Amino acid sequence: xxxxxxxxxxxxxxxxxxxxxxxxxxxxxxxxxxxxxxxxxxxxxxxxxxxxxxxxxxxxxxxxxxxxxxxxxxxxxxxxxxxxxxxxxxxxxxxxxxxxxxxxxxxxxxxxxxxxxxxxxxxxxxxxxxxxxxxxxxxxxxxxxxxxxxxxxxxxxxxxxxxxxxxxxxxxxxxxxxxxxxxxxxxxxxxxxxxxxxxxxxxxxxxxxxxxxxxxxxxxxxxxxxxxxxxxxxxxxxxxxxxxxxxxxxxxxxxxxxxxxxxxxxxxxxxxxxxxxxxxxxxxxxxxxxxxxxxxxxxxxxxxxxxxxxxxxxxxxxxxxxxxxxxxxxxxxxxxxxxxxxxxxxxxxxxxxxxxxxxxxxxxxxxxxxxxxxxxxxxxxxxxxxxxxxxxxxxxxxxxxxxxxxxxxxxxxxxxxxxxxxxxxxxxxxxxxxxxxxxxxxxxxxx
Amino acid sequence: xxxxxxxxxxxxxxxxxxxxxxxxxxxxxxxxxxxxxxxxxxxxxxxxxxxxxxxxxxxxxxxxxxxxxxxxxxxxxxxxxxxxxxxxxxxxxxxxxxxxxxxxxxxxxxxxxxxxxxxxxxxxxxxxxxxxxxxxxxxxxxxxxxxxxxxxxxxxxxxxxxxxxxxxxxxxxxxxxxxxxxxxxxxxxxxxxxxxxxxxxxxxxxxxxxxxxxxxxxxxxxxxxxx
Ligand SMILES: Cc1cc2nc3c(=O)[nH]c(=O)nc-3n(C[C@H](O)[C@H](O)[C@H](O)COP(=O)(O)O)c2cc1C
Numbered sequence: 001x002x003x004x005x006x007x008x009x010x011x012x013x014x015x016x017x018x019x020x021x022x023x024x025x026x027x028x029x030x031x032x033x034x035x036x037x038x039x040x041x042x043x044x045x046x047x048x049x050x051x052x053x054x055x056x057x058x059x060x061x062x063x064x065x066x067x068x069x070x071x072x073x074x075x076x077x078x079x080x081x082x083x084x085x086x087x088x089x090x091x092x093x094x095x096x097x098x099x100x101x102x103x104x105x106x107x108x109x110x111x112x113x114x115x116x117x118x119x120x121x122x123x124x125x126x127x128x129x130x131x132x133x134x135x136x137x138x139x140x141x142x143x144x145x146x147x148x149x150x151x152x153x154x155x156x157x158x159x160x161x162x163x164x165x166x167x168x169x170x171x172x173x174x175x176x177x178x179x180x181x182x183x184x185x186x187x188x189x190x191x192x193x194x195x196x197x198x199x200x201x202x203x204x205x206x207x208x209x210x211x212x213x214x215x216x217x218x219x220x221x222x223x224x225x226x227x228x229x230x231x232x233x234x235x236x237x238x239x240x241x242x243x244x245x246x247x248x249x250x251x252x253x254x255x256x257x258x259x260x261x262x263x264x265x266x267x268x269x270x271x272x273x274x275x276x277x278x279x280x281x282x283x284x285x286x287x288x289x290x291x292x293x294x295x296x297x298x299x300x301x302x303x304x305x306x307x308x309x310x311x312x313x314x315x316x317x318x319x320x321x322x323x324x325x326x327x328x329x330x331x332x333x334x335x336x337x338x339x340x341x342x343x344x345x346x347x348x349x350x351x352x353x354x355x356x357x358x359x360x361x362x363x364x365x366x367x368x369x370x371x372x373x374x375x376x377x378x379x380x381x382x383x384x385x386x387x388x389x390x391x392x393x394x395x396x397x398x399x400x401x402x403x404x405x406x407x408x409x410x411x412x413x414x415x416x417x418x419x420x421x422x423x424x425x426x427x428x429x430x431x432x433x434x435x436x437x438x439x440x441x442x443x444x445x446x447x
Numbered sequence: 448x449x450x451x452x453x454x455x456x457x458x459x460x461x462x463x464x465x466x467x468x469x470x471x472x473x474x475x476x477x478x479x480x481x482x483x484x485x486x487x488x489x490x491x492x493x494x495x496x497x498x499x500x501x502x503x504x505x506x507x508x509x510x511x512x513x514x515x516x517x518x519x520x521x522x523x524x525x526x527x528x529x530x531x532x533x534x535x536x537x538x539x540x541x542x543x544x545x546x547x548x549x550x551x552x553x554x555x556x557x558x559x560x561x562x563x564x565x566x567x568x569x570x571x572x573x574x575x576x577x578x579x580x581x582x583x584x585x586x587x588x589x590x591x592x593x594x595x596x597x598x599x600x601x602x603x604x605x606x607x608x609x610x611x612x613x614x615x616x617x618x619x620x621x622x623x624x625x626x627x628x629x630x631x632x633x634x635x636x637x638x639x640x641x642x643x644x645x646x647x648x649x650x651x652x653x654x655x656x657x658x659x660x661x662x663x664x665x666x667x668x669x670x671x672x673x674x
């Protein structure tokens with residue numbers, strides 16, 4: 001079976017679940033809790049095996065006609081925000097950079113993400129903590145997040161943004177707020193968030209000025225009034241009840257719905273939350289698309305899916321199931337150089353190792369990415385980092401195109417569920433595609 | 448004085464007109480009539496103009512205000528002056544929940560009562576309420592001053608950071624990490640200034656001060672019951 005996050009260098013199930021030094025992980029955890037009196041907080045995503053590996057594409061055969069790789073074009077462009085916004089976002093590729101805060105990430109890391117996304121013709125996203133001038137300057141398309149904390153929120157930055165993303169939740173912790181531990185609260189981060197330096201900063205789990213979908217509709221209207229109805233409004237939710245959440249976001253007036261599955265990365269969350277709350281990314285796509293179809297707005301309101309996306313195959317699978325774009329967080333950090341083997345000895349000094357380091361909340365990242373320490377942050381060259389992120393985005397796109405052409409499509413968005421089959425009953429049921437070699441889609445009536 | 452009839456001209460016209468005024472404009476006085484409970488009235492203003500809304504409004508009136516002085520002669524719905532940056536908003540009547548939520552600056556005066564969550568996550572705004580406030584007011588309040596001339600509901604100042612609260616009447620209960628604090632001369636001076644700015648005839652000596660015990664600033668398992 002494929003290692004869950006080997007492509008992004010993340011830990012494997014074996015490492016997480018049990019075999020380290022021969023001691024079962026649950027016992028290590030009990031001892032750690034007993035010693036420290038605090039639950040485990042970490043960054044990264046759920047350490048589960050990727051369900052996307054249980055999907056396979058059915059390349060063209062006698063009944064389907066493939067396109068010539070490298071020769072025949074395969075479109076990748078997508079426009080986000082065509083419903084109400086007078087200035088939708090035009091992307092050359094359907095892979096965006098997800099919201100990751102300045103605070104969680106260093107200034108150079110944010111700049112590098114902006115540079116990389118811009119060079120690849122796609123957007124990047126601010127995060128909890130506001131917009132930095134560096135990321136605005138270096139991001140040709142910047143999505144500005146409106147989070148419950150409203151750290152750094154202001155109307156000038158709102159108007160400088162190319163789109164606004166209302167964050168209701170995140171896949172790593174649907175229903176949970178955020179936290180940035182005191183170690184990462186430098187003077188600049190503290191100032192942007194209007195809080196004292198060095199204290200743990202909690203980001204609220206609920207928005208302060210609305211409670212339900214009817215209120216959110218009014219909030220969206222207010223944001224449109226402030227920004228002259230120009231900018232697309234995204235609504236981001238953690239995957240739990242995708243059918244209803246998408247329907248409610250549509251009703252509330254979203255231009256774009258972003259669903260983040262439970263594999264989605266985080267900068268700092270309780271492990272119990274990361275591993276046990278929310279549903280897998282694969283499981284949320286079909287219900288989300290179904291909601292859009294039932295409301296007659298599939299493709300008119302775009303669906304962006306994130307959480308555990310590692311490569312072009314994952315991208316192609318998500319698009320085939322009906323999404324309009326995907327978003328990446330962790331993969332972009334790995335591309336920047338996080339968990340790189342060259343820092344192995346330093347990772348080991350922190351009690352971890354290259355490929356397994358997830359203590360992004362601590363602010364001591366040797367790669368200079370998830371830190372506010374100026375010396376560590378200076379290790380990341382934003383120009384070289386930007387080049388690496390661009391390369392990753394380009395490679396993922398090429399991989400997805402390769403698959404699409406093999407399936408006979410001249411546009412990535414023409415990929416469809418019929419191009420897929422599954423190697424496990426679970427994945428077949430969640431993706432609503434047949435088990436490989438059969439015409440059986442679990443849960444669907446065959447009569 | 449220029450008048451915009453909201454019922455006749457529509458919200459987009461109103462906001463576009465007021466938002467397009469630049470800081471040096473000499474069209475400084477505006478009257479908005481027939482608001483009829485509309486949402487998002489006079490949001491996103493960024494010039495030092497004076498706007499009087501004659502009647503009551505719905506959600507988010509004066510949201511994200513910068514520099515403008517906005518007076519509402521009636522009552523307002525949830526989130527009045529939400530995320531205000533600067534300027535002044537005066538509500539002659541009552542305010543629904545989340546008044547002044549996340550405000551970064553400026554002054555919000557509510558001459559009637561404010562409902563729950565008044566000043567939630569405030570980040571530097573000053574809020575003066577002539578009447579009472581509801582439960583969970585100043586929840587996670589980060590900076591600024593909340594002055595309450597009447598009574599406060601349950602869980603006042605829960606998880607408060609560096610904001611300061613002054614209450615003249617009773618407080619039904621304090622939220623986690625919020626405590627009574629001594630009133631020193633500098634606090635009394637600050638309060639006197641806010642009272643004057645808000646046109647509230649009250650004596651600073653009659654108020655008690657509340658703020659953060661700063662016990663929840665860094666995670667400690669011995670405080671787990673309070674989280
Ligand atoms: C370091 C880091 C910081 C993040 N910060 C935010 C944030 O501020 N706001 C937000 O909505 N999501 C945040 N996320 C979640 C991402 O936006 C995205 O949903 C997630 O990373 C997608 O999953 P992936 O990491 O597997 O690609 C963060 C993720 C990481 C890894």
